[in-house]
Amino acid sequence: MPDFKSIGEFGFIDHIATHPTPKHVLCGIGDDCAVIAQSDTQVRLVTTDMMVERVHFLTDTPPEGLGHKLLAVNISDIAAMGGTPTDAVISLAVPANHDAGYLERLYNGLYACADRFNVAIVGGDTTRSHNQLVLNISLTGQMNCNHVCYRSGAQIGDLIYVSGTLGDASGGLSLIQDQIEMDQTDRTHLLRKFHRPEPRLELGQTLAATDAITAMMDVSDGVASDLRHICQRSEVSASLQASAIPLSDAFLNFCQKTKKDAIQLALSGGEDYELLFAIKPDRAKEIESLVQKSSAPKITCIGQITEGKDAIQITHEDNSRSPLTVTGYDHFKSTP
Numbered sequence: 001m002p003d004f005k006s007i008g009e010f011g012f013i014d015h016i017a018t019h020p021t022p023k024h025v026l027c028g029i030g031d032d033c034a035v036i037a038q039s040d041t042q043v044r045l046v047t048t049d050m051m052v053e054r055v056h057f058l059t060d061t062p063p064e065g066l067g068h069k070l071l072a073v074n075i076s077d078i079a080a081m082g083g084t085p086t087d088a089v090i091s092l093a094v095p096a097n098h099d100a101g102y103l104e105r106l107y108n109g110l111y112a113c114a115d116r117f118n119v120a121i122v123g124g125d126t127t128r129s130h131n132q133l134v135l136n137i138s139l140t141g142q143m144n145c146n147h148v149c150y151r152s153g154a155q156i157g158d159l160i161y162v163s164g165t166l167g168d169a170s171g172g173l174s175l176i177q178d179q180i181e182m183d184q185t186d187r188t189h190l191l192r193k194f195h196r197p198e199p200r201l202e203l204g205q206t207l208a209a210t211d212a213i214t215a216m217m218d219v220s221d222g223v224a225s226d227l228r229h230i231c232q233r234s235e236v237s238a239s240l241q242a243s244a245i246p247l248s249d250a251f252l253n254f255c256q257k258t259k260k261d262a263i264q265l266a267l268s269g270g271e272d273y274e275l276l277f278a279i280k281p282d283r284a285k286e287i288e289s290l291v292q293k294s295s296a297p298k299i300t301c302i303g304q305i306t307e308g309k310d311a312i313q314i315t316h317e318d319n320s321r322s323p324l325t326v327t328g329y330d331h332f333k334s335t336p
């Protein structure tokens, strides 16, 4: 078998996902959460996420934010199905000489997030690591079986929407890594989006309850990569409109200062934890006004599901069209 770098994270997942699952598993590997039948009306959702020092976070990351993020990214996966998070277990691998006060502060951030979203921390495991801090959460959730939003239901003609703005988290990461000076307001906005992502839980639940959403997932690796997952699972293609991609002023200022291509970075940058979803075209206006009346962030139509298999076209701001060539983040193929 080839090494990880050549097959990548998703090549590996495809390779192991062929193992058969029992009947009560309604959805196994390949969506934001596994979906398990619980009763005639309810399903249980299960998700897990690992964060490794110097792979997912820098050694001097503020611990309260790290604790928040560790749980928030898992809640985001529950939001992507439209569910309600319930219980979590946490596993830590800690170097023996690690500052215990750092971990206490990490737990403060984690518990604050758990309290806000009514998640019970019910156990876990702590073990020794040789040189890196490794953090893992497994989170369960629940929801009505009729409202689950999988990645696999997108139909030709559906409109593609995204919540909030894209690219802010990758701007925040670049501010830290490349030590870029910026206006304090812009800096605070980008760093906050990177350190303290806000899971779109209420939005996910609101959308799922409408039965107008045909596919949904959260944006963790960048829309360029994540939309491909929806296309693959739904066996469709997509077309995006560059001029419609929602960008914050702080991100646009960052791109201007660093001479980066804003659209390219917004589509390829990871960790925005916004929701990406497809709406039946005749329900789109109704859903837009429903979201507008809630306290959820704005949603924006960025494209449409098209015929074909797993191809994404983008219409650029000068109206030219080309296949989308940028990719999102892959832990084994991308350079951190």
Ligand SMILES: [Mg+2]
Pocket: 031, 032, 076, 077, 080, 217, 218, 219, 220
């Ligand atoms: Mg996800």
